[in-house]
Amino acid sequence: KDFYTSTAGLEDLFKTELQLTAEMQNYIDTLSQHIEMLQSEMNIIHQEHSMASNDLEGYLSNPINSYRLIKRLFTDWPTFEDTIAMDTTRTDFLGNFETLKQNLSFPTQIDMTGSTMALVRLQETYRLDVEQVASGILNGNKYGSGMTWQDCYAIGEYLYAMKDYNHTIPWFKQTTKILQADAYLSEMDGFLDFMENLVEYYRTMGEYESALDLLDYILERNPQREHIREKRVELEHKMKTAADEVPLEKPVIESEYYKTREFKQFESICRGDYEDDFRPEQKALFCKYFTNNHPYRLLQPYKVEQLSLDPYIIQVYDVLTDEEIKTVKSIAKPHMERSKVFNLETDEHEDSETRTSHTAWMKYYADEVFGRMLQHVQDISGLDYTNAEDMQIVNYGLGGHYGPHFDFFTESSWFTPEDGNRITTAMFYLSDVEEGGGTGFTFLKLLVKPRKGSLLFWYNLHASGDEDYRSNHGACPVLKGSKWIANIWVRERDQFLTKPCDLTTNHEVSLIYKELF
Numbered sequence: 001k002d003f004y005t006s007t008a009g010l011e012d013l014f015k016t017e018l019q020l021t022a023e024m025q026n027y028i029d030t031l032s033q034h035i036e037m038l039q040s041e042m043n044i045i046h047q048e049h050s051m052a053s054n055d056l057e058g059y060l061s062n063p064i065n066s067y068r069l070i071k072r073l074f075t076d077w078p079t080f081e082d083t084i085a086m087d088t089t090r091t092d093f094l095g096n097f098e099t100l101k102q103n104l105s106f107p108t109q110i111d112m113t114g115s116t117m118a119l120v121r122l123q124e125t126y127r128l129d130v131e132q133v134a135s136g137i138l139n140g141n142k143y144g145s146g147m148t149w150q151d152c153y154a155i156g157e158y159l160y161a162m163k164d165y166n167h168t169i170p171w172f173k174q175t176t177k178i179l180q181a182d183a184y185l186s187e188m189d190g191f192l193d194f195m196e197n198l199v200e201y202y203r204t205m206g207e208y209e210s211a212l213d214l215l216d217y218i219l220e221r222n223p224q225r226e227h228i229r230e231k232r233v234e235l236e237h238k239m240k241t242a243a244d245e246v247p248l249e250k251p252v253i254e255s256e257y258y259k260t261r262e263f264k265q266f267e268s269i270c271r272g273d274y275e276d277d278f279r280p281e282q283k284a285l286f287c288k289y290f291t292n293n294h295p296y297r298l299l300q301p302y303k304v305e306q307l308s309l310d311p312y313i314i315q316v317y318d319v320l321t322d323e324e325i326k327t328v329k330s331i332a333k334p335h336m337e338r339s340k341v342f343n344l345e346t347d348e349h350e351d352s353e354t355r356t357s358h359t360a361w362m363k364y365y366a367d368e369v370f371g372r373m374l375q376h377v378q379d380i381s382g383l384d385y386t387n388a389e390d391m392q393i394v395n396y397g398l399g400g401h402y403g404p405h406f407d408f409f410t411e412s413s414w415f416t417p418e419d420g421n422r423i424t425t426a427m428f429y430l431s432d433v434e435e436g437g438g439t440g441f442t443f444l445k446l447l448v449k450p451r452k453g454s455l456l457f458w459y460n461l462h463a464s465g466d467e468d469y470r471s472n473h474g475a476c477p478v479l480k481g482s483k484w485i486a487n488i489w490v491r492e493r494d495q496f497l498t499k500p501c502d503l504t505t506n507h508e509v510s511l512i513y514k515e516l517f
């Protein structure tokens with residue numbers, strides 16, 4: 001099990017740390033008592049010594065004093081030493097920790113790697129400034145405490161190992177910055193050696209200017225380091241010749257992940273780059289109260305906002321109450337597992353960094369609230385949801401996201417002709433998200449904001465039943481907050497009465513998007 005991909009998982013880890021700190025506090029308290037006791041013993045001896053130091057001979061001429069000196073050395077000191085040697089507190093507490101740990105959750109290397117990638121993803125998608133992130137600031141708001149130099153260095157090292165040099169450099173720079181600003185740390189023995197080590201990294205990455213700056217800094221701090229002077233000359237030479245020969249080219253390798261045009265377009269939508277753009281078709285869009293001719297909706301019509309007419313996308317507000325959402329989450333929580341993505345090459349469902357979240361599939365009879373949700377979707381869409389797929393509940397954790405994709409199956413072998421493909425997606429937002437975490441439609445330049453209790457509904461297929469490639473969409477990384485959604489998919493074939501397919505093929509409009517990538 002991994003923890004970083006869901007907020008529920010992270011809560012487990014938080015509990016772990018709570019228990020560990022409680023036990024550690026016990027240990028510290030016991031140690032403090034122990035130390036206090038030793039200190040008071042020592043204080044008594046110190047007092048004795050200061051009395052003696054005025055007139056040692058006189059002091060020792062007092063038989064009581066000499067007796068006590070002997071007694072101290074003969075019996076007290078061995079006792080002091082014994083307490084150190086036995087230090088039962090230590091072994092006891094190590095044992096306690098062992099027992100505690102057996103029942104607690106601990107993150108693994110997967111969590112470490114995944115959470116680093118999540119941070120980098122946030123940094124990339126939202127163009128965050130490393131210095132701000134490191135000081136605990138997200139989009140101009142300060143959340144909690146900042147990162148230590150070790151945190152920044154660990155991220156840098158990890159990215160370096162991935163050869164993602166573009167992202168490595170700012171984290172290393174931040175590491176240096178924190179260290180240099182810390183009077184205590186920058187006076188430590190290994191400090192300049194550590195800086196030298198960073199110089200080597202910079203050189204390898206072709207980040208010569210930073211390497212040079214750092215060498216100067218080291219020399220300023222310690223002019224005695226002859227080899228640094230040599231290194232500096234060597235580096236300057238290298239920079240010159242490199243500049244003379246070919247334009248200085250950094251061996252920067254962009255990681256696979258960020259490469260595709262689709263992804264770049266998606267990220268730009270997540271950042272809100274198009275939010276102020278006016279889409280011409282917006283003129284035709286409405287907000288309306290909608291009953292779909294259901295008698296019991298006359299009193300409480302749905303609040304529908306049209307987001308796009310072709311393809312058809314609407315957001316319906318206040319469909320679920322907070323109480324209902326609470327029920328859904330609590331029932332789904334124990335069933336949540338890492339979300340999978342189908343890998344064409346291995347023919348298997350696998351964990352993937354393009355989809356970091358936890359998922360549970362729920363039956364509609366699991367609770368009446370699930371049935372009600374299905375009924376809402378049916379009433380709003382007018383489609384037949386009798387054979388809908390099980391409901392999928394999703395929770396996104398740290399930087400959680402789902403890269404751009406289609407909800408319809410792109411291979412006809414993945415669904416039976418009796419079922420048909422996924423004609424629509426009905427997605428309930430089960431939470432607000434403080435920052436980020438929108439649903440982005442890659443080609444429509446549309447970013448939908450999660451609103452707790454609302455339903456986002458759209459068509460994945462043309463009226464002809466052909467795939468509508470304009471429906472490409474994804475979940476933007478959650479920058480702050482926790483995101484929960486519930487998906488209901490229904491297939492094409494059940495709709496032959498409610499929505500018979502259009503015999504005219506009209507999928508040409510969307511085919512261009514298929515060829516784009």
Ligand SMILES: O=C(O)CCC(=O)C(=O)O
Nearest residue numbers: 402438439474475485487
């Ligand atoms: O979470 C979102 O906003 C989108 C999720 C999604 O596209 C999916 O689960 O298929």
Ligand SMILES: [Fe+2]
Nearest residue numbers: 405406407473
């Ligand atoms: Fe989707």
